[in-house]
Amino acid sequence: MIINHPHLGPRDASEFSILGDASLINRPDWQAGDADDAFYSYLYLRDNPAGLHRELWFHEQGDRSWLVVTRDTVTHAIIDVALASDIAKAATSKMSKVNAGKKTAAKKTAAKKTAAKKTVAKKTATKRDVT
C-alpha cells in the first residue's frame, strides 16, 4: 500500500507500523465517575468494520508522525490521511467543552446520566466529523 503522508507525500506502507483503531486518540477522563468502564471500553471494545476504518499508523522509518489513515479494509483504498496530532488537538478542544458541561451537570445525580449519554453521542459525532 501507499500512504500519502501529509508532509512527505506518497510513502510505502512498509515504512509504517500500524496500531489500530483511531478511537485510541479519545482517551477517557481518568477522574470521571465511570472511568473504569470508560477505560475498559476504550481499550478493549473496538470496531472492526469491513469497509471504511480510521486507523493509527506510525511513520517509524520516516519522520515519526502518527497518522490517522482512513482506509477501506475490504479494498485497501485509502480515502484520507491526516496528522494524528491535528485530530487529537481538535478532539481535545471539543472534549474540554464537553467535560466543562459535564462538571456542571454532575452536581445533580439525575442529570449526570444524561450528560454521560451526551458525551457518548458527542464522541460519536466527533468521530464522524473527522471521517
Place this chain on the structure above:
Amino acid sequence: MSPASLSQKNRITGGLVDRDQPLGFRFDGQHYTGFAGDTLASALLANNVRLVGRSFKYHRPRGILTAGSEEPNALVTIGDGAYQDPNSRATTAQLFDGMTAKSQTKMGLLSFDLMAVNDLLSPLLGAGFYYKTFMWPAAFWEKIYEPIIRKAAGLGSLSGLADPDQYDKGYLHCDLLVIGSGPSGLMAALVAAKSGLQVILADEDFCLGGRLNAERQEIDGMESAAFAALCLAQLAAMDNVRILSKTTVFGAFDHGCYGALERVNEHDANGAIRQIFWHIRSQRCVLAAGATERPIAFSNNDRPGVMLAGAVRTYVNRFGVAPGKRVAIFTNNDDGWATAQDLHAAGVEITAIIDSRTDIAKTPPTGVPTVLGGQIVNTTGRLGLRSVTLNNGAHIPADCLAISGGWSPTVHLTCHQRGRPVWNDAIAGFVPGENLPDGMIVTGAANGVMTLASCLQSGLKAGQQAARDLDRKPAVIKAPRAADESFAIQPFWHVKGSDKKAFVDFQNDVGVKDIKQSHREGFRSVEHLKRYTTLGMATDQGKIANIPGLAILADISGKTIAETGTTIFRPPYTPVPIAAFAGRSRGKDFRPTRLTPSHKWASATGAVFVETGAWLRAQWYPQTGESEWRQSVDREVLATRASVGICDVTTLGKIDIQGRDAAAFLNHVYANGFAKLPVGKTRYGLMLREDGMVMDDGTTARLGETHYIMTTTTANAVGVFRHLEFCRQCLWPELDVQLISVTEQYAQYAVAGPNSRRLLEKLIDSGEDISNEAFPFMACGEISICSGVKARLFRISFSGELAFEIAVPSRYGDAMIRALMAAGEEFGATPYGTEALGVMRIEKGHVAGNELNGQTTARQMGLGRMVSQSKDSIGLVLSRRPELVRDDDYELIGLKPVNSDQPLIAGSHFIAIGASPVAKNDEGWVTSIAYSPHLKSAIGLGYIRRGNNRHGDIVRAVNLLGGQDIKVELCSPHFIDPEGTRLHG
C-alpha cells in the same frame, strides 16, 4: 543435417531454435541433445521421449500436455544435490548445456512404477477418500496414514540442504507495466512508449512474442515471429522501455504494486544471481496475458502423447519438433483446425480431425479424413498413446492426440483484488469482470479478444488509453495488417458415458467421476467442489482444469456456467520460491547486526558475545585458564563487588526528551511521579501499559530545566519510543515536548564497585567533583573528562554497588573503554558481560525482562506503591481492576535451594510439599536464576501467591521438562546489601 539433428528423431525444419548450438542434457540418467532455444519439454519431444512423469495420486504414466506455465504433468526435478529444484515445469525450463533432470512421483522406474497399483485401486480412491478412510483410529493418522500418504503422493522432494544459490530483491517504478508480449502486449508497449510513458514489458518466456512465435500467421506481409522480433527491436532501442524476459508477474497487489519473479540465471553455480523478486510500482498496467487452452474429458485422456492442440502448434512452429509421427486432432472449435494446417505444412501425418460439431464448413488439408460430430470415447497405449476409439466404434491410430476444448482468457491477475470474471458465451470462457486492480486495462485474448487483427488493435487501444489516463497525448500508430482468423466454438466439455479415468485436473488426478460424486454427496458449490475433490488445488492452480471442471458441474446440476460461477484466483500466478522472497535476507543477513562501541575492543580481549535483539553484547570475558563459563562469570562478579567492574550498557534505549512540558509529559507516561525531580537528579521510572501491566522500566535523568534523558530496557527501546510518540502526538498534543532516540549517539558504560569513584576520578578534568557529597546517589550531570570531552555521568546502579554510568558521544566509545581499562589497571578493573550483570541484579533483587514479561503488575513486583494515585498516567485506571489487586496475588520473592549444591532451573513451578505436580497445585513460578558466588549457592527470583508473607517457607521447585523436583526456601529478593549501604558509599 547436423549430427545433433540426426539424433533427434522428431526434429523437423523451422522454428526459433539454433541448430548451430547443440546442448547436451540428461533425463533420468539418459543422455540427449537439444538446441539453444529449446525448453526441456521440446528437447525431450525432439528425442521422442513422451513419458516424463507419473501422476500424483494414481501414478498413471503422463507426458507433456502443454507448452507453457500451465503444464500439469511434466513436472521434473532439475539439478543435483543442493541445487536440485523439484516440480520444475519442463515446458518452461530453458534448456542449457549439461542440464540434468529427473522424473518424479514414482517408486522404482518411471516405466514400471511400483505405486501404479493405485491406478487399479482407483475405484476406492475417489473424491473425499482421505476424509472418509483415515478417520479412525485417530492415533493412526500421525504414525501410519500420513507418512505413507506423504511418501506415496507428494511431488518432487527438496534436497534438504541449504540453497546455495543467490537471490535478490529489487524495486522498479514505471508509468505502465505491460504484462505479456504477444500481439496485444507488444502493440500496447509500443504505442505507450512512443507516447512518452516509462514502460516495463514483462513476459514469463525467455523468447518474447507470445503466440506470435507459436503460430504461422502473417502480419504486415511477414511471418508473425519476425514481426514480434521487429517490434521487440524497436522497443529495445527506446530509452524509456525496459524489457524483462523470463519474468513472471505473479500478483497484482494494492495501489499499483505488482510482484514479479525474474529467472535471471538458472544454472550458474558461480555465484551469479539466480532469481530476482521485483516489486514493480506502476501507475497503469496493461494485462495482455493471453489465453490458456483447455482439454476435453474422456476415458484415458491422459496418456503420454495427448497434448493440447495449441501446444502441438507451438512445438511444430516455434521449436521445429513434431510431437508425434501420426497425429489425430479432437476439437470443438475452429482453432483445432489451425493445428491441422500447421502440421500439414510441416509434413506431419494427420490421421483424423475429429470435431464434436456437426454443422461446420471447414476444409481439411488434402487427404486428411474428418469426423464431424465425432467424439473420442477411449484411447490405448499404456506408456504412450497408440490409438483413439471413436463413438462410432472406429479406431484411429495416433501417437499424438491434439485436443482443443477452446481457450480461456488468462484472467488471473484481474482477480487479485476481488475481481470476479464473468462468463462470455461467444468465446465460451470467463472474461474479466468489474473491480479490476487499480489502473489495470485488460487487452487482447486475456479480455476475450480471440483473433489476431483484433488483438493488435485492442493492444494499441489499451496503450493509448494508458497514455491518455496519464495526461499524455497518445501516439498514433497504424494497426498492422493481419487477418481475423475464425474462432467459432461450440462448448463441449466431456464425452458423456466415457467417465472412467476421464481426467479434468491432471495434476491432482481429479476426473469427471469425482465431480459427479462430489455433486452427489452434496458438495455442489464450486468452492465446495474445489475443496472436496482438490480440483484446481495443485501447483498449477487449475489453469487448464478449473473451467472444464465447473462446466461439468454446471452440466450435472442443470445450471448454466454463469449461474455456477467460478472460484477465485489468488497470487501467485505460478509458484515463487521462498528463497526469492527472502532474497539476501538469509542467515546473518536476515537483519542488521548492531555492534556496541566497545565491540572491537571486546573482540580483541576474546569476549564471548550473545545476541540481544539485533545487538551483539559481550556475555563474559574468558581469561586464560578458564574452561567453564561459570569460572569467568563468578570471577567478574567477585571482582566487581570487591573492587571495580566495567560493563558496556550502550544497548539500553536512550530517549532525549525536551520541552517546557517535559516534566508533565513524564508524569503521564510513568506511573510514579516525575513532576518534582530536580535538575541534576535521576529517578527510577516504572512505565505501565494502558491495561495496567508493567511495560518497561528504566531511569530518567533531568539534565536541565527542560531537558531529560530517559533509558529503557534494551528489548523495549523501539516499542517504548513508539509508545511515547503516540502519547505525545495522540493523547497530549497540547504539551510542549519533543523526543528523539539517542541510543546510537551515545556509548555508555557502567563502572561499578567500591573503587568505581576512584577510577573515574582519574579521568575527570580538574574542577569536576564526584565525591559522595557533590555527586550523591542518583545524581546526574554533564562532566568534562579526558581533557575536554563532554560526557554525561549518572550515579545509578544495577549491581547494587557504588556505581556510575558514563556516557560519551559514540565516536569516543572505543577510546572510552580503553581509557577506563587503563585507568582501572591499578584497581584490577574487570570488564564484565551480560551474565555477570544478570547475576548481580538477581543478587540485588532488581527486576528485568524475565520479571517484566508483559503479564505482571507493579504490585506483583513489590512496586505497587510507586503507582501514583494522584495524577493521570497511562495504565493507572486499569491497574486498579479487581483481578489486579487480589489479596492472594503473585508477589516477587527470592529463593534458594535448601541443599545449596543443587542448581535451580528458570521456569520451574512452585508446588507445596506433598502435593502432586499438576496445574491445580501450581502456586507460582521461577523467573530468573543465577549462581551467586557470594552466597555460594544458586539463587533465584520468582512469583508466588502471597509471596510477601512467605519468606522462610519451604516449597518445591518442580520442572517436569528439566526433570527436577527440589526443595527451595523462599526469602526476600534482596540477597545482598538489602539496606543499600554499598549504593550510597
